[in-house]
Amino acid sequence: MDFMKSERAKESFGPLVFEENRCDLLQNVDTRCLLCEDEFNLQISLPMFLAHIFDVHNIVIEDVQNIANLHDYISYWQQKFKNTPIEQIIPSITFDSTNQKYFLMSNLLKEDKELRHNLKLEYALKVQEYERNDKSFIRFCLMCKLCYEDRHVLKEHMRKKLHKRINPENEEYDRFYIVNYLEPNKSWKTIQKEDDRYAISREVNADEEYSDWNEKEDQIICLFCKAKETDINVICQHMEAEHGFSFTDVTKDLDFFQKVKLINYIRKQIHENRCSYCQLKFETFDDLEKHLTGENHYKIPHLKTFDQPEFYFPTYENDAFLYLIDDVEDN
Structure with a gap:
């Protein structure tokens, strides 16, 4: 028994x-x-x-x-x-x-909980990287699902139609939201409900709300100075001509996320008047600029210096350089 x-x-x-x-x-x-x-x-x-x-x-x-x-x-x-x-x-x-x-x-x-959470987040990032480099996909608008053979035509459609985001009602995409992996047992919808400071009243007429909308092209700021351009390749040409910094050359061996972390790292260092190569700090931006030019430090440090989790997060809000990385053309 x-x-x-x-x-x-x-x-x-x-x-x-x-x-x-x-x-x-x-x-x-x-x-x-x-x-x-x-x-x-x-x-x-x-x-x-x-x-x-x-x-x-x-x-x-x-x-x-x-x-x-x-x-x-x-x-x-x-x-x-x-x-x-x-x-x-x-x-x-x-x-x-x-x-x-x-x-x-x-x-x-x-x-154990933290270990499972970190492994899940790392797995999600690896899947994202794989899908970003996967060429066997169909180019369709994430909002309306219209298909296009050419990437640039698709981007123009999404820009004109303001389809720069996925359809929030389509739950098929929920598994791709990194935010769903950041807090266990919380979806992006739950997190969104926690703070409604930016919510627009449902009573607002959408046509009236955007009747005076004038879309401005994104301003892309140089990584080392205040120069601005609306074309990512023009700003890259500026950095190469003025600072001797070829973005395509220095990042040719980096994956997408390492490029993101490099940009956020340089942004933070320059904001703090600190050399992004040797980490030497200066009192003013002018002193930093003289150092970068005199020591020829317009270059990237060892990978371990910037390949850190903290640099996943943007130094500046709405940094156009970050979401136009894929548009940078080879020299």
Whole structure:
């Protein structure tokens, strides 16, 4: 009788695996067990791995099918358990019928929650980068879904029709919003409702509201001085002619997000009257300008200097340079 109770308890608490497993979140590499030397290919034998850690080590991973990059998740905790016994980190549950202790790895633990969140955000950014470079796509307007063969024709359509955003009512796009990954269990709609300072009353007549609308072309500001242009390639030519800084040359080995972080980094350094290459700070912008010219420091520093998470965020609001990066043409 006790044996039957034990089996029922094990069946109700053991590792659950969805039939439609998210294999796209799993790397096709061997992953070492959390507590022993056994290795598993999670993409091929995830159920075997979960059964192993349950039967051999009494470990259960909650919502394992939703963990982005499970290999890195397991590797993180494996290193953690090398230095600190699992009993001191992971909470355990004891069944009265068997008096067996099981360790439950879930987002109830703050460290585990933050790890899952960061892995999910990193995965979303990697998918974005892949889709940005993917050429096998259809060029259609995100608002009205009209298709165009030429990228520039599509951009002109979106500009004239003010279709510079996706249709907010189309929930198909929700999984692509990075904001949906920033705060667990919160969608962009929930976050938007938290602050309605900029909301427009529904009683306003849309035609009257925009009757005097005159669209102005975006002003793109030089990274090193106050020069402005409406064409991204013209401002790049200015930087090369006036500052000896070729944006296309210095960023040829950077991916899109690294270019974004470089721009935000340079903006912040120049705003603080600090050399973006050697980080030397000056009292005035004129002194900084003399230093940049005299020392020939109109160049980028080592990648580690600006390839930091803090530079994902714009230094200046509505920095036109950032959303026109893809329009920069090679020399």
